[in-house]
Amino acid sequence: MSQRHNGSIIQWLNKFMEKVLTKNIRQDLSYVDLNAYEQTGGYQGLRKALGMSPTEVVEEVKKSNLRGRGGAGFPTGMKWSFVPMNADAPRPKYLVANADEMEPGTFKDRLLMEGDPHQLVEGMVVAGYAIQADVAYIFIRGEYFRSEEMLRRAIAEAYEKNYLGKNILGSSYSLEMIVHMSGGRYMCGEETGLLNALEGKRANPRTKPPFPQVSGLFGKPTIVQNVETLSNVPHIVRNGAEWFKSLSYTQDAGTKIYGVSGKVKRPGLWELPMGTTIREILEVHAGGMQDGVRFRGLLPGGASTDFLVEDHLDVKMDFTEVAKVGSRMGTGTMIILDDQTCPVGMVWNLEHFFAQESCGWCTPCWSGLSWAEKALNALEEGQGQAADLEHLAFICNFCAPGNTFCALAPGAVEPLQSALKYFRDDFNRHITEKRCPWRAS
Amino acid sequence: MLSPEERREIEAEFAHYPNKQAVSIDAMRIVQKHRGWVSDECLKDIAELLEMSADELDGVATFYNLIFRRPVGRHVVMVCDSVSCWIMGYDRLRRELTSRLGIQMGETTADGRFTLLPIVCLGACDHAPTIMVDADLHHDVDPQKLDGVLEKYK
Structure with missing residues (x-):
């Protein structure tokens, strides 16, 4: 009861909370054209940036403590500062928006691209200016x-008003x-892939170093940045780093x-x-669990x-706090497991995805993940054995960071290793009962 | 033989990249837009246009989920099998689809109307389960809604 009461107060308070990225987005996701975008301050960030030096823009973004919203949380300004800026730096330099939203359970970049495409375009021009990029690509998921359509319209309008071009x-x-x-392939979301x-x-992924900031697309200096990250950039330049920090x-x-x-x-x-x-997001905004089901993880x-x-529901969703309890905020889009x-x-569904999407470049990934999928399938079919759990734990180590070429396999075993920890009894029941207890026999 | 239109569209992409091979995925998507899939013959023509070997281009083609190297029906039904849709009823939806269409995943109906394919997360997880038919995304697709959705595609 008290929870519900708290909830309504929080909802009421949130009405006054500053919306930054979503303020222009319409309920029906209809196109926000250049005129509408400019009316709420659109392209003012770009105008301001052009009056600053590229270094000043990088410094402002650095000071703002903006961290990459694609999942890894790398400090954005720091990434930009690795791009060679001297007069004889290799040309052309590239900026790439990673709009390959393909992480299962993630659907936030679609909202930003469909709902306010000019915001991404402006963010890219400002980021491009900061690193003095010559060409910018938006790498969009093939199914989006x-x-x-929305971005092509916005880009055409931006060229017309000389927000893009010469x-x-x-x-x-x-x-x-x-x-x-x-x-279409999950690996396309990996920076070098x-x-x-x-x-x-x-x-396939590339060896690092050299890092893309120095030698990336076609061997030239390149910055790859998530859609949500770039969408924040114009606001930071326009309103300042201190304002941005005050939002959180x-x-x-x-x-x-x-x-x-x-x-x-x-x-x-x-x-x-x-x-x-997490609790506020889950219970207040998402309205809590559906009737008849209980939260498990x-x-x-x-x-x-x-x-x-459940023990973690009061954890604050940010890169630092979620890491303290052994997970990652990732893309910030939560997937709820119910009872x-x-x-x-x-986990079988997840490992099926990762095994399928593995590019096959390095052994721990292609071999480890396909074995994980097979073992989990066997457990679900009631053919699992106790040794399978040891094997799964072995695969988690086999695919750990440092053993693989890119982050796909280490990411893939994160839900597996934690499921083995938190839902051990459920794994054991599959073995002792020789069936999946959730399936009607 | 690529049509003059396909050729024109592919050549227009050359301006966007510093070399021709970089256009490979765009080129195959263009051909697929016109023909539904990329045949061996088209693959060879594209490779020639991009100054690469057909084998190398096929290595690119087969890497990507959305480049079809086998013929497909008039409409491609892609069913999201990733985690949020799985939680919200993917198994039931797949059973309904395969039984109504009388085909398994990866197959095409005898009348050439539908090809059924699994697809990874379509990025509409708040509306799971989802399917995509051609370029249209369909939200909250329960078995009751399925007939209405399929009806639109002749």
């Missing part, structure tokens, strides 16, 4: 046709922007687009202060994050 708004800065539709895909190759509840600055899917009353997306607790930010359970859903089946 509406995002493509000598932007009379400055000496020029930028071309190109939309690329993906052929994406670069190979943009070069028209298989999306915690050290990780800004707002965050959080999402919830699974058997909750109101699945959806909400822009909230960074550091909002959640993946805080997409398929490749460790499970959290009517088999945790072993859920």
